[in-house]
Amino acid sequence: MEWVLLVRYGEIHLKGLNRPYFERALVDNIRRALGSLGGKITRGTGRMIVTGIGESDLSAACDRLSRVFGIHSISPAVAADKAWDNVVRHAAELMNKLVVDGQEHSFKVFARRSDKTYFINSEGIGRELGHEMLERFPSLHVDLHKPEIKLCVEIRDRAYIYCTEIPGSKGMPTGTAGRAALLLSGGIDSPVAGYMMAKRGLSLIAVHFYSYPYTSERARDKVVELTRLVSCYAGEIRLFLVPFTDIQMTIYEKCPPKETTILMRRLMMKIAERIAASEGAMALITGESLGQVASQTLESLVVTDNAVSMPVFRPLIGFDKEDITAMARNIGTFETSILPYEDCCTVFVPKHPVTKPVLSDLIASEASTDFSGMMDKAIADTELMVIG
Amino acid sequence: MIYFDNSATTAVLPASAEAARRYMTDIYFNPAAAYSPAVAADRDVLAAKGRLAHTMNVEASELIFTAGGTESNNTAIFGSLAARRGTGRVIISAVEHPSVTEPAASLSERGYDVVTVGVDASGAVRLDELKSLLTPDTLLVSIMHVNNEVGSINDIAAIYAAMRKQSPSSLLHVDGVQAFMKEPSVPCDMYSISGHKLHAPKGIGALYVKSGVRIKPYLMGGGQEGGMRSGTTNVPGIMGLDAAVADYAAHISEYHANTRAVKMRLYSNLSRLRDVRLNGPAADAGAAHILNMSFLGVRGEVLLNALSERGLCVSTGSACAAHKKGKNRILTAMGITGDRQEGAIRFSFCPFNTVSEADTAAQIIEDQLLILRRFRRR
Numbered sequence: 001m002e003w004v005l006l007v008r009y010g011e012i013h014l015k016g017l018n019r020p021y022f023e024r025a026l027v028d029n030i031r032r033a034l035g036s037l038g039g040k041i042t043r044g045t046g047r048m049i050v051t052g053i054g055e056s057d058l059s060a061a062c063d064r065l066s067r068v069f070g071i072h073s074i075s076p077a078v079a080a081d082k083a084w085d086n087v088v089r090h091a092a093e094l095m096n097k098l099v100v101d102g103q104e105h106s107f108k109v110f111a112r113r114s115d116k117t118y119f120i121n122s123e124g125i126g127r128e129l130g131h132e133m134l135e136r137f138p139s140l141h142v143d144l145h146k147p148e149i150k151l152c153v154e155i156r157d158r159a160y161i162y163c164t165e166i167p168g169s170k171g172m173p174t175g176t177a178g179r180a181a182l183l184l185s186g187g188i189d190s191p192v193a194g195y196m197m198a199k200r201g202l203s204l205i206a207v208h209f210y211s212y213p214y215t216s217e218r219a220r221d222k223v224v225e226l227t228r229l230v231s232c233y234a235g236e237i238r239l240f241l242v243p244f245t246d247i248q249m250t251i252y253e254k255c256p257p258k259e260t261t262i263l264m265r266r267l268m269m270k271i272a273e274r275i276a277a278s279e280g281a282m283a284l285i286t287g288e289s290l291g292q293v294a295s296q297t298l299e300s301l302v303v304t305d306n307a308v309s310m311p312v313f314r315p316l317i318g319f320d321k322e323d324i325t326a327m328a329r330n331i332g333t334f335e336t337s338i339l340p341y342e343d344c345c346t347v348f349v350p351k352h353p354v355t356k357p358v359l360s361d362l363i364a365s366e367a368s369t370d371f372s373g374m375m376d377k378a379i380a381d382t383e384l385m386v387i388g
Numbered sequence: 389m390i391y392f393d394n395s396a397t398t399a400v401l402p403a404s405a406e407a408a409r410r411y412m413t414d415i416y417f418n419p420a421a422a423y424s425p426a427v428a429a430d431r432d433v434l435a436a437k438g439r440l441a442h443t444m445n446v447e448a449s450e451l452i453f454t455a456g457g458t459e460s461n462n463t464a465i466f467g468s469l470a471a472r473r474g475t476g477r478v479i480i481s482a483v484e485h486p487s488v489t490e491p492a493a494s495l496s497e498r499g500y501d502v503v504t505v506g507v508d509a510s511g512a513v514r515l516d517e518l519k520s521l522l523t524p525d526t527l528l529v530s531i532m533h534v535n536n537e538v539g540s541i542n543d544i545a546a547i548y549a550a551m552r553k554q555s556p557s558s559l560l561h562v563d564g565v566q567a568f569m570k571e572p573s574v575p576c577d578m579y580s581i582s583g584h585k586l587h588a589p590k591g592i593g594a595l596y597v598k599s600g601v602r603i604k605p606y607l608m609g610g611g612q613e614g615g616m617r618s619g620t621t622n623v624p625g626i627m628g629l630d631a632a633v634a635d636y637a638a639h640i641s642e643y644h645a646n647t648r649a650v651k652m653r654l655y656s657n658l659s660r661l662r663d664v665r666l667n668g669p670a671a672d673a674g675a676a677h678i679l680n681m682s683f684l685g686v687r688g689e690v691l692l693n694a695l696s697e698r699g700l701c702v703s704t705g706s707a708c709a710a711h712k713k714g715k716n717r718i719l720t721a722m723g724i725t726g727d728r729q730e731g732a733i734r735f736s737f738c739p740f741n742t743v744s745e746a747d748t749a750a751q752i753i754e755d756q757l758l759i760l761r762r763f764r765r766r
Binding site: 252 | 687
């Protein structure tokens with residue numbers, strides 16, 4: 001039996017004349033995700049077919065492809081010559097693996113024929129193949145509404161026969177929507193925000209601020225690991241590690257205590273914007289959610305937005321912590337996010353941060369100290385790691 | 389680098405490393421084999437066990453080599469209870485190591501009546517409370533000899549005497565991982581030790597089981613250690629432990645005096661600083677190698693990171709709890725909360741630390757406190 005992977009794509013099929021652009025990107029992303037597993041990718045209508053993956057690697061390949069954005073679902077399928085006897089034989093072999101001795105099963109045949117020259121139409125395939133299965137497997141019965149076993153047959157250049165459909169991550173192929181910079185803290189929210197925007201087709205760079213020596217090596221390892229986990233979906237991520245201690249200490253010494261958090265946020269955005277611009281990114285992404293903490297009130301968001309001219313994407317803005325946590329668990333970043341290391345935002349925090357900052361006050365505080373030299377230095381000392 | 393985290397682990401002594409190496413590359417034979425080099429290795433292991441027993445003032449037949457403190461504690465707790473019929477009461481203290489609290493939690497799920505005895509402000513078990521908890525059906529009491537985070541020393545002899553009087557059939561297990569070769573031996577039924585806390589390699593420890601106390605083994609296989617602990621004998625570990633213990637035994641009073649001197653020097657240097665508190669027993673009363681102090685207004689982890697950058701290695705608590713967030717269980721049990729708990733740092737010493745290291749360390753801490761306290765929460 002020759003096994004292939006049928007890869008269905010989601011939203012791309014809504015595209016018009018530029019559909020080939022999205023398809024090519026998806027092919028590239030699939031090839032990258034399969035990596036050492038190899039395989040040859042052929043584009044068909046509404047589907048891609050991956051051939052040349054060994055049977056023992058099929059489940060690993062499905063697992064990898066289930067994390068590629070732009071894919072609706074994946075089915076490991078038997079590819080065979082479409083002569084009818086051959087189709088029946090392979091369908092029976094597949095069914096034989098699913099039928100458990102001494103147990104009743106309901107089933108239904110789902111047939112689809114894109115080769116309109118085939119001798120029998122879809123309805124006919126369903127009827128005839130169903131009949132053949134009933135003859136061979138007495139424990140089967142037909143249930144057209146809620147079948148336990150869905151036996152699917154597609155007649156194209158060849159016949160493809162399968163019983164499973166693994167859901168994909170959906171969304172748009174990463175890289176087709178341009179590039180944006182994710183502010184990655186090490187908490188629960190920002191990896192989820194990065195995931196969500198990559199799902200809309202953005203390729204990501206990540207910017208992390210750390211307070212050496214007051215944050216530990218382990219906190220840094222944690223951020224590298226989070227970036228790696230996001231890159232399982234988003235592809236390669238260039239991670240910029242920005243030393244932030246000098247700026248933080250200056251803020252604390254020179255500026256009013258209640259403004260420190262919001263000033264820190266503004267300066268982080270400014271640095272991230274400069275790194276983003278130099279990397280060809282056109283937007284910033286943060287994990288902020290309205291009202292979650294003092295720096296995420298509407299007033300605070302207005303003040304942080306004002307620090308930069310790039311658009312700031314906040315995909316979690318309307319989500320509860322509980323929802324965000326559930327998503328983090330789902331994409332596999334939660335357990336790493338909750339490792340208990342101090343990060344730059346918790347090392348120096350005021351007891352009572354301002355919740356309704358006034359823009360003019362902050363601009364005045366910022367102007368009272370020359371931060372530009374310090375920002376230049378932070379960017380010059382930034383370390384780059386390429387992950388994924 | 390100044391290494392003041394000897395309660396987490398210690399550097400292996402050159403003599404210990406050499407002994408271990410010899411039994412890895414030269415005398416590598418499985419002591420259970422029949423040919424003469426293997427028999428020689430077996431004799432060496434037996435001799436080492438004899439010397440360890442002598443040092444501990446017990447019989448060689450009462451010792452089981454294990455992979456370390458955690459295995460010793462698990463074997464003592466699960467093994468001794470498995471050898472007895474039915475369930476009953478098990479008492480542990482509020483400040484035990486996770487390798488005692490986790491088995492206890494598992495016993496609780498299996499229907500044992502697990503109760504916890506509290507500690508006083510110095511971290512020592514409250515004897516009166518323990519007496520009130522001892523019942524005729526008490527099967528096991530597990531109390532540590534020296535606490536790993538604050539250095540409090542429990543009065544094991546008094547605990548044992550109370551048990552003999554009130555619950556004659558109960559057994560006393562003592563986690564001696566932080567006490568062996570540092571405190572005089574104590575009367576008990578089972579005693580756990582670990583090699584890497586006293587300059588032997590990691591992966592070797594022992595459990596003393598008093599003659600007559602029954603233990604059901606939970607590692608089964610080739611029947612090594614008299615059937616009590618199957619698994620190919622860890623000859624390099626045993627010989628490394630043997631060498632380290634021999635070194636300690638030969639220098640015991642000198643080593644104690646050195647360790648104590650370093651601790652007292654650091655203590656006196658630090659207690660001169662503003663807003664510093666001692667956690668645990670009085671510095672000269674607790675274990676000679678553990679000092680726990682709080683630096684108010686700074687967070688322990690932040691201070692630790694800053695000290696690490698300056699080459700001073702310390703910890704905020706047990707290394708075995710360093711990856712868990714939340715309150716410090718030990719300090720909470722001692723009634724230490726809030727700022728004082730948040731700013732706690734544990735220093736732990738070995739005989740090879742020096743007074744001048746204590747001076748340098750105190751200076752580094754003073755410098756970092758000056759910086760960090762400028763940024764305390766306002």
